[in-house]
Amino acid sequence: MSWDASVQAVAVLEEPTRRRLYEYVVGRPEPVSRDDAAGALGIPRTTAAFHLDRLTEEGLLDTCYERRTGRTGPGAGRPAKLYHRSDREIEISLPERQYAVAGQLLAAAIQDAESTGVTPREAVNRRAHEYGETLGRAVRDRGGLLQVLEAYGFEPRPDADGIALANCPFRRLAKDHPQLVCGMNLHLVAGLLTTLDAPLQAELTPRAGHCCVRITGRPPLTNAADDTVSSDG
Structure with a gap:
């Protein structure tokens, strides 16, 4: 929903x-x-x-x-x-959080780590990157990068140097486990950007009251349906 x-x-x-x-x-x-x-x-x-x-x-x-x-x-x-x-699950949080997404990524990563022998953190980061790629593919459907970031609770705020993310969808988890969750968040946003066609990159820049991740580079000026946007790295 x-x-x-x-x-x-x-x-x-x-x-x-x-x-x-x-x-x-x-x-x-x-x-x-x-x-x-x-x-x-x-x-x-x-x-x-x-x-x-x-x-x-x-x-x-x-x-x-x-x-x-x-x-x-x-x-x-x-x-x-x-x-x-109904079997439908309904969650409301203000500001918006995505703890169900975090739970799915972490659970899948544990299974990956057990079956492949990679470290749990490597598995988490890979799963997060893949999930970010699925969000990137939704850009066309939702109208643009900012709309996708908004839809998933990041509260994007474009500025002269890129896009600040004013809300962390995993805030409570990030507060208790910053290295793990901020790394997961970084790979998620990076995965999103790799599907686009714009000089944007995700960086860890912790800042009070914001997501630990910031997008650097100039965001696209248009959200036209036939435009595509992606990271150069």
């Missing part, structure tokens, strides 16, 4: 009845019907149906259909619409 979609999904829980219905559904071991939910909360069935469907539209719940009588064939009636928790 995009950040905007995640905010919208969480915002629907502000309505008290809707939030109570969500808590009821996720607290049940089996999918629940509209009648179940209405009876449990003491509200009209139409009200329960409205809010349950809204929760489904926002991706917080999923639905399935089942004949609860156990009967099948002609005369068994229509299956009941049932609600259960």
Whole structure:
């Protein structure tokens, strides 16, 4: 989900009845019907149906259909619409963090280190570089380098010497494990830049209140769809 979609999904829980219905559904071991939910909360069935469907539209719940009588064939009636928790994960953080990304990179790196014999740090850096390359390939789809950096939580701030990154997506991890996480961040951004066509490089320049990585060189002046941007090193 995009950040905007995640905010919208969480915002629907502000309505008290809707939030109570969500808590009821996720607290049940089996999918629940509209009648179940209405009876449990003491509200009209139409009200329960409205809010349950809204929760489904926002991706917080999923639905399935089942004949609860156990009967099948002609005369068994229509299956009941049932609600259960969605498998979709929704995270909101301000400023934006990407701890799930860090977890995936670190877990994959441990597997690589065990199977190939490289050091864990080498494996982390390689995985981060590869992930950065996937972000670089998204530049065309998202409109440009700055948009990709923004989408992944770096809060880019172009200046005369390059691009400052005002937010670290892995801030808590970087605070406790600076050498490991800042190195991972450096290789991630470097991987992104290698897919582009511009004289940009990633450097470690720790600065209070910012990401430890800075992009040096002049960023592209346009984000036109037919322009490409990449590092010379």
